[in-house]
Amino acid sequence: MMRILVVTGLAVSLLLSCKEPYSKTKEEAKPVILLQPLAFTDTATLSFLKDSIEKFYPVSIVIAEPKQFPANTYYKPRNRYRADSTIKWLKEIKPDSAITIVGLTKEDISTSKSGYVDFGVMGLGYKPGNACVVSTWRLKKTAKSAQQIRERLFKVVVHEMGHNFWLDHCADQQCTMVDAEAKMKLDEITGLCNSCKQKLKIKRPA
Ligand SMILES: [Zn+2]
Ligand SMILES: [Zn+2]
Numbered sequence: 001m002m003r004i005l006v007v008t009g010l011a012v013s014l015l016l017s018c019k020e021p022y023s024k025t026k027e028e029a030k031p032v033i034l035l036q037p038l039a040f041t042d043t044a045t046l047s048f049l050k051d052s053i054e055k056f057y058p059v060s061i062v063i064a065e066p067k068q069f070p071a072n073t074y075y076k077p078r079n080r081y082r083a084d085s086t087i088k089w090l091k092e093i094k095p096d097s098a099i100t101i102v103g104l105t106k107e108d109i110s111t112s113k114s115g116y117v118d119f120g121v122m123g124l125g126y127k128p129g130n131a132c133v134v135s136t137w138r139l140k141k142t143a144k145s146a147q148q149i150r151e152r153l154f155k156v157v158v159h160e161m162g163h164n165f166w167l168d169h170c171a172d173q174q175c176t177m178v179d180a181e182a183k184m185k186l187d188e189i190t191g192l193c194n195s196c197k198q199k200l201k202i203k204r205p206a
Contacts, residue, residue, distance in 0.1 A: 032059070033102060038103050041066065047063075057158070078118055083124035083133050105137075122135060127166060175196055176192045
C-alpha cells in the first residue's frame with residue numbers, strides 16, 4: 001500500500017515538473033507590441049485595445065507611458081501631424097524588446113498620397129514594418145456610441161499592424177485588410193479573411 005502511494009506521488013511530481021517549464025516557454029514566445037499613447041489619455045480605451053488585440057493576434061501588448069508628438073511632425077497649414085514623420089520617430093524610440101510600436105492619438109494625422117501633398121488618414125503602417133500610427137479623429141463621423149468608435153479604432157489598429165505583419169490590402173470587403181479608400185467601411189469588417197490569415201507573418205526582431 002505504502003509503495004503504491006510513493007509511486008503515484010512520484011508520477012504526479014514528474015508530470016508537474018514537465019508541464020511547468022513548457023507553459024512558461026510558450027508565454028515568453030509571444031512577441032511584444034508597444035502601444036504608445038501620443039497626446040492620448042483615455043486609459044479605458046487603451047485597456048480595451050490591449051485585450052482585443054491580444055485576442056486577435058498572438059502577441060503581448062505593453063502600454064507605454066504617454067508622450068507628445070515631436071515638434072517636427074506638426075503640419076501647421078492644416079493643424080495636424082504627419083503620420084509618415086511620426087512613424088520615422090516611433091522607429092527610433094522603439095525598444096529592441098518590441099517587434100512593433102503602435103502610436104495612438106486623438107489628433108488628426110496625414111501623409112502624402114496619390115497626388116495630394118497632405119492627405120488626412122485614419123492610420124498609416126508600412127509593409128513590412130515595425131511602427132504604425134492610428135488616430136481617432138476620423139472615426140467619430142456617423143458613430144452612434146463611444147463603443148462604436150472604440151470598435152472602429154480597434155479595427156484600424158489591427159489593419160495597420162497587419163501591414164507591419166506583411167499584409168497588403170484585400171479585396172474582401174469584410175476583411176480587416178480592406179482598403180478604406182477614404183470611406184467609412186469599418187462597421188462592415190468582421191476580421192481577417194482566410195487568405196490574409198495565411199499570409200500573416202508575426203516575427204520577433206532578428
Ligand atoms: Zn491599409
Ligand atoms: Zn483578407
